[in-house]
Amino acid sequence: MSAHRFESIPEVREGLERVQYLADEGIAGIVYLADRLQKPILVEGPAGTGKTQLAKSVAELTGARLIRLQCYEGLDESKALYEWNYKKQLLRIQAQRNAEGTWDEIEDDIFSDEFLLTRPLLEAIRAEDPVVLLIDEVDRVEVETEALLLEILSDYQVSIPELGTISARQIPLVFLTSNNTRELSEALKRRCLYLHVDYPDMDREKQIVLTKVPDITDSLADQVARIVRSLRQLELKKPPSVSESIDWARTLLLLGVENVDAETATATANILLKYQSDIAKAVKEFSGNQQAAKVFAPGPR
Amino acid sequence: MVPVASGSPMLELLAGFIGQLREAGLPVSLTENLDAMAAVKHVPLEDREAFKYALAATLVKNNAHWRAFETVFEVYFSLRGTHYAIGDEAGELGALLDDMEGEGQGDQQGEGAQGGGGGEALTPEELAQLLYQALLNGNDPLMRAIARQAVRRFAGMEPGRPVGGTYYLYRTLRNLDLDSVLDKLMGQARQRAEEQGNPLTPLEDRLEEDEFQTRIEQLKKEIEAEIRRRLVADRGVEAMARTLRKPLPEDVDFMHASREEMGNLRKALYPLTRRLAVRLARKRRHGRKGALDFRNTVRHSLSYGGVPAEPKFKYPRPHKPEIFVVADISGSVAAFARFTLMLVYAISGQFSKVRAFVFIDGIDEVTSYFEGVEDVTEAVHRVNTEADVVWVDGHSDYGHAFEVFWERWGKEISPKTTVMILGDARNNYHASQSWVVKEMQQRARHVYWLNPEPKSYWDTGDSIVGEYATHCDGAFECRNLRQLESFVDHLA
Numbered sequence: 001m002s003a004h005r006f007e008s009i010p011e012v013r014e015g016l017e018r019v020q021y022l023a024d025e026g027i028a029g030i031v032y033l034a035d036r037l038q039k040p041i042l043v044e045g046p047a048g049t050g051k052t053q054l055a056k057s058v059a060e061l062t063g064a065r066l067i068r069l070q071c072y073e074g075l076d077e078s079k080a081l082y083e084w085n086y087k088k089q090l091l092r093i094q095a096q097r098n099a100e101g102t103w104d105e106i107e108d109d110i111f112s113d114e115f116l117l118t119r120p121l122l123e124a125i126r127a128e129d130p131v132v133l134l135i136d137e138v139d140r141v142e143v144e145t146e147a148l149l150l151e152i153l154s155d156y157q158v159s160i161p162e163l164g165t166i167s168a169r170q171i172p173l174v175f176l177t178s179n180n181t182r183e184l185s186e187a188l189k190r191r192c193l194y195l196h197v198d199y200p201d202m203d204r205e206k207q208i209v210l211t212k213v214p215d216i217t218d219s220l221a222d223q224v225a226r227i228v229r230s231l232r233q234l235e236l237k238k239p240p241s242v243s244e245s246i247d248w249a250r251t252l253l254l255l256g257v258e259n260v261d262a263e264t265a266t267a268t269a270n271i272l273l274k275y276q277s278d279i280a281k282a283v284k285e286f287s288g289n290q291q292a293a294k295v296f297a298p299g300p301r
Numbered sequence: 302m303v304p305v306a307s308g309s310p311m312l313e314l315l316a317g318f319i320g321q322l323r324e325a326g327l328p329v330s331l332t333e334n335l336d337a338m339a340a341v342k343h344v345p346l347e348d349r350e351a352f353k354y355a356l357a358a359t360l361v362k363n364n365a366h367w368r369a370f371e372t373v374f375e376v377y378f379s380l381r382g383t384h385y386a387i388g389d390e391a392g393e394l395g396a397l398l399d400d401m402e403g404e405g406q407g408d409q410q411g412e413g414a415q416g417g418g419g420g421e422a423l424t425p426e427e428l429a430q431l432l433y434q435a436l437l438n439g440n441d442p443l444m445r446a447i448a449r450q451a452v453r454r455f456a457g458m459e460p461g462r463p464v465g466g467t468y469y470l471y472r473t474l475r476n477l478d479l480d481s482v483l484d485k486l487m488g489q490a491r492q493r494a495e496e497q498g499n500p501l502t503p504l505e506d507r508l509e510e511d512e513f514q515t516r517i518e519q520l521k522k523e524i525e526a527e528i529r530r531r532l533v534a535d536r537g538v539e540a541m542a543r544t545l546r547k548p549l550p551e552d553v554d555f556m557h558a559s560r561e562e563m564g565n566l567r568k569a570l571y572p573l574t575r576r577l578a579v580r581l582a583r584k585r586r587h588g589r590k591g592a593l594d595f596r597n598t599v600r601h602s603l604s605y606g607g608v609p610a611e612p613k614f615k616y617p618r619p620h621k622p623e624i625f626v627v628a629d630i631s632g633s634v635a636a637f638a639r640f641t642l643m644l645v646y647a648i649s650g651q652f653s654k655v656r657a658f659v660f661i662d663g664i665d666e667v668t669s670y671f672e673g674v675e676d677v678t679e680a681v682h683r684v685n686t687e688a689d690v691v692w693v694d695g696h697s698d699y700g701h702a703f704e705v706f707w708e709r710w711g712k713e714i715s716p717k718t719t720v721m722i723l724g725d726a727r728n729n730y731h732a733s734q735s736w737v738v739k740e741m742q743q744r745a746r747h748v749y750w751l752n753p754e755p756k757s758y759w760d761t762g763d764s765i766v767g768e769y770a771t772h773c774d775g776a777f778e779c780r781n782l783r784q785l786e787s788f789v790d791h792l793a
Contacts, residue, residue, distance in 0.1 A: 180576075190332055192362075195358060196367065230511040262502055
C-alpha cells in the first residue's frame, strides 16, 4: 500500500495555493479524504469554475503524471480502456502462414501484451509512476457506457477476457468532472466522493484574480470581483464564470483601466457575457440608461 | 474498510444523523453510510467545517439536496459543540463592544461587562445604531452577536408554543426594519461620495447596494440559524427536523408558490431546459438506426482489405412535431402558463414550429412576441401585458375562447400538429363547447390537456376538465416542474 500523499487538510490547501489554485475548505478537505479513503472524486458544477483545473493542479502538486480521458458521445471501450491491434494481429497470422507453427502458438502469441493498445484508463492502471487520472465531462457519455468505468473506480482493476485481470500497481487519484447535463447513474455516484464546485464568493474570487493576473492592482481586482458578483445575481442565461472574470481582468489591465466605470464595463461586457440578451440586460441594469441598452439589443419593433 | 466498534458513541451519533437524512428524503445507501463512517475517522472532529464536508462528500451526491443536508446537519449537530451553547451572547456582545473603539458607547460597555443581562441594557435605538455600524463595516462577529440579541429580544419565543420558525423570523425582521436600514446605508454612501466631490455613478451605486444587500442577507441567515437553534433546544432534534423540511424546487406547486419560491423556480428552469434539450437531441439521434449508408460502408471497408466488415448507417431523421400551445392566463393559473411557455420555447429547437395562443375569455395569438427574441422571460412578460385576451369581463370562459380559436385558426391544425391546452378548466359555469376539442382531436396528431390542479380537485365546483378530457389523447396533472418536465419529455 502506498503511503498517503497528504498529511493534513491545511497541507492540501497550502500545497494547492503554491500551484496557484485557491481551494476553499470543502475542496481541500475532499481532496485529502479522497487520498485517505482511496476513492475517486466526482466534481460537479457550472462551466468555468475550475473543475478540470483542480485535477491538473493536484497532479502538479503531487508531481504526478496527468492522464486525461475526454468523454464524448459514442465513447466506447476501445477508446477508453484497451483495444487489440487488429492490423498487427492480421500481419502476424499472415507471416505465420508460410512458416511452421500450430494454431495454439499463434493464438497465445496474438493475444499478448505486444498486440494490446492501451487507452487512458488501462494506462492509468498499469502506470508505474504516480498518476492522476482525469475523466473529463463524464456526463457526455451514454448511461450504458458509464458501466465501463465502474470496475476501475471501485476496484482499480481492468478485466481483459483474453489476458485476465490487471490490477493497479499504485492507486491513482481519480477525478471525474461533470457539467450536470444529465443525472449520472446511482452506481457511479455511489463509488465516488461528491464535490460541488460553485462560483466562489467575492473575497475568494478577488484572490483568484490577484493570483492569476500578475501586476493587477488590488483595487482593480476588487472592482472586478464586485461587478462579477452583481452580474451573477441577475437572472442570466450564462452567468460569468471564473475563467471569464480572469479574462476580463486581463483585458482591463491591457487597456490600462484603473477605475471601471459604466462605459468601460459596457464596452468590454462581451468578454464576461456570451449572449446578446445577457449583455443587454446587464447594461440596462447597471447604467440605468435605456438608450445604451437599445444599442446592444434592438429587440422587436 | 476500517471496522468500527459497535456501540461507540460516534457510530450511534452518525446512525441517528443518517436516519434523519433519510427522513428528509435524501437517498443514502448502505455503502455511503459505511463511507461516511470511514471518512470521519480521517478528519479532526473539532473542525466542524471539515466534519461537515466529509459527511457531505460521502452522503450527498446531488447538489439539489445540499440545502436539505445543511439544514439537517445544523439542526442535528446544533447543540453538540461548546461554542454553540446558548446563553452566552450577552457576555459576547459586551466583549465585542469592548473591542470596538466606539464613540459614546463607553457606559454600555461597563454594564455589559458586569455579566448577567448585559445585552439587555442596550436601548432599542442603540441596538439599531449598532446594527447600522455592523452592516456599514461588514463586521461579522458583531453581526452574529446582534442577530442573537435581536432574536432574544424581538422574536418573543416562548417554550412549547406551537408556531413555526417563520413566524419568529417575521417578528424579528419586522422589528429590525432592514429595508429602511438599507435606505439609510445607501443614503450615507451617496452623501459621502458627494462630499468627496465625485458622486456615485449608477454602476457604483448598484455595486454599493449589492454589497449592503449581501450583508443584510447574511444577517438574515444568522437570525434564521439562531431561531432554529433555540427551537431545537425547546422541542428536540427530531421534531425540528420534521418541521424544517422544505420541498426541492422541482417539487414546488406552481399554484401556491411564494415569491421566493417563484424566483427559485425561474432559476431552476434554465438548467432544466438545457438538460431536457440535450436529452431530447440524444434520444432523437440514438433511437433507431437509419438505412445503410453505402458510400460510408465501402470507405470503411478499405481498412479491412475491402471486406465490408463494419456496416455504416445513415442518421435517422425522425420528424419534428409542430406544437400549438393554447394557454389560459387568468390569475390562478398564470404562473403555470408562464412556465410552460418558457419551457416550450426554450426547447423550440426540438419542434418544427411552435405557435402560442393565450386566452381568458377572449383569445389572441402571441407567436410573434417570441419571434427573434432571445430572452423568453421578456416575451412572456409582453404576453401578460399586451395580449388582447379579455372579451367581456375577464373571467375565464373556455367555451368562447375555444369557439373563436376554431373559427380563426382551426383550419391551420394539420395531422402534424400537437395541441397542448393549459388550464384548470374552471369555466365559471359558461357553456363548455367541448365539440371544438373533439374536432381538434380529429384534425390534429394529438391533443393534450395539462392541468395545474391536483387530480383530486378535477371536476369539482366549476371545473369541467373531465368533459374536455374525454376528447383529448391525454389529460395530465402538472403541478410542479418535475411533472412538467416528464410531460415534455414524453411529448418530443
